[in-house]
Amino acid sequence: MTLAVMLQGTASDVGKSVLVAGLCRIFSQDGYKTAPFKAQNMALNSGITSEGLEMGRAQIFQAQAAGIEPDVRMNPVLLKPTSDRKAQVVLMGKVATDMDAVSYHDYKPRLREQITGVYQSLAQEYEVIVLEGAGSPAEINLRDRDIVNMGMAEMAGCPVILVADIDRGGVFAAIYGTLALLQPHERWRVKGVIINKFRGDVALLTPGLEQIEALTGVPVIGVMPWLEVDLEEEDGVALQRGKYQRSGERALDIAVVQLPHIANFTDLNALAAQPDVRVRYVRSPDALPGADLVILPGSKNTLSDLNWLRESGLAQGVLLSQSAGVPVIGICGGYQMLGETIIDEVESGLGTQPGLGLLNTVTRFAREKTTTQVDASLQAPLPGWLANCGGLALRGYEIHMGETTRAPGCRAALWLHKGGTRVADGAVSDDGLVFGTYLHGLFDSDTFTRTLLNGLRQRKGLPPLDVSVEYAQYKTQQFDLLADAMRQHIDIDFIYRTMQQHQEPAC
Structure with a gap:
């Protein structure tokens, strides 16, 4: 039976893509044939598979972290914004059409069966699937036609780990509010929380961790420190927050x-x-x-x-x-x-x-x-x-x-x-x-x-300068640094147990 877990976030840009890559690396290191999956990606950073099919860069570098070739099934729907209200829709690696947001929202139910079939075909070939959500599952205005957060978790029949970004502030409110807005059957699916991008002494955070666990009944399974790992970003949000503004003098x-x-x-x-x-x-x-x-x-x-x-x-x-x-x-x-x-x-x-x-x-x-x-x-x-x-x-x-x-x-x-x-x-x-x-x-x-x-x-x-960077080797080192840090700061055994013990409720 294929094991699966999904990372969803309290918001966009909380670090889901990087943590998914880290889990892919860890499971691969542990001997499991592992693949990433994101049903719908909205990004202008894309790449091409060996078959000439277009997919999101995030799933490409996640596949590389797992030690496998990127496969368009890992990202069946890619939305590439062309303006504030319109996007090019790429289905299974090929341009399908351009749509505005309202038209695409109406179109999404027609994608569910295709996405489910693509996921199942991938699951038949891999021992572990690490799924990634998009934005937040608490977008209640979009829930009825969701194909990438809880809707996808239901299609895959997998547990969810919620990722929250403490660096932007209000992390406990974000965790509590997200869980409060979920429907009971969705909240049941969330088995743990990871607090990401923490700077400082984690001991100072302990009272807050105990209180949020008591308030929500969901355990915090890890606090990831702010990491200076150099991995590809999914979209331009990284530029907005200045991630790539390298400091220091260089020749x-x-x-x-x-x-x-x-x-x-x-x-x-x-x-x-x-x-x-x-x-x-x-x-x-x-x-x-x-x-x-x-x-x-x-x-x-x-x-x-x-x-x-x-x-x-x-x-x-x-x-x-x-x-x-x-x-x-x-x-x-x-x-x-x-x-x-x-x-x-x-x-x-x-x-x-x-x-x-x-x-x-x-x-x-x-x-x-x-x-x-x-x-x-x-x-x-x-x-x-x-x-x-x-x-x-x-x-x-x-x-x-x-x-x-x-x-x-x-x-x-x-x-x-x-x-x-x-x-x-x-x-x-x-x-x-x-x-x-x-x-x-x-x-x-x-x-x-x-x-x-x-x-x-x-x-x-x-x-x-005779000394250069072998970039493929450099990326491999970054994946290993990420995996090592995640093993140190996240309860990976908990994630294994969650995947192995998860059972969907009887209909």
Whole structure:
């Protein structure tokens, strides 16, 4: 029989995704074939499976923590917001439609049977499933059509552990209020509470733990300290709370433009992990001076974000930085913005708009989304500070709805190796100061990243750095640090007993 447990939260961003990854690591370390599962994910950070299917990054890194390949069944529904009221709906890895919030709420009951079938097929192949909820189960206005919190727990027939974030304040009220708003059969399902992100001496918390247990009848099974583990984030909330604002002096300063619809900013994690790099996310042109490299990342709404660039003054700031000799790299949507023209009747409906004009390219949006993992190599030779990167191998993935055409004389940046053929991708300026590509995850390629950074060091008169981070190994170390901390601060035996002893009530 497959064992299962679900982590739900008192709110969004309480740390569910990271704790699910930690449990996946622990159960895998203990010899169980383990998989994560989240019925519905709302995020702009996504990735591509080996089959070319799109799923949330959180479930990808949770699968990696479990030591398995990501499978789209682990995240059957992915919502990618395109505006405050509308989202692209991705079902089983493929774009289904765009919907506003009301339409999607009406649509959810039609997904229940499909989600149940997907979960059951996954459960047949794994010994342990660790499920993740979304937001809070106490959203009583959404309960009647819930497919990701208590509704999913009921479909899976599994117990629930409630996660609460003490760092934001009001943790006991959040625990008590959440449990009070649940229906009796839902509250019965909650077997324990984890208090997350605690700073200080846990002894000072003991009276509160005893009182909340007495008030709710639900035991607190762990108090997790604030951890400085470096794992991928599910969405842009992490940027809002400044998680990626690295402090301290580093030899290289990289400014990443924090677009309103920033997507796949996990592309930059491998850069931030380097010992000589400080990555800053910026929202004002005043923050650009001093950067050794400016990066325009991916976007889920390229033209809307390009308009924001102009309104905020960052467009002019990027142009001034480039004219002053600072290299600029654009990835996916950022690459599109660097061109002369963008034609979009599909994503934003804003029609034809001028780009930043740093690359001689034209982008036209199409309804068909490109989603694929791909091997690649840099063009050779490459100009300027990129010269030593020429010909280096890359591995990454594509997620885009636009097709970009280079004008005659505009050189491609790299080759994509597809089915035995080479397809030119991206563009690079003649002086090498502007570089764009559709390839996500390119900085995960260790040799390329270190060569690129040493090119920046050379521009500053610094010697090359021979010591680099092997990013795949670095992530493995972070998973192990997380698992060790969870074993120390959470009653893992309680979770095992809860999974083994859980029985659904008779109908």
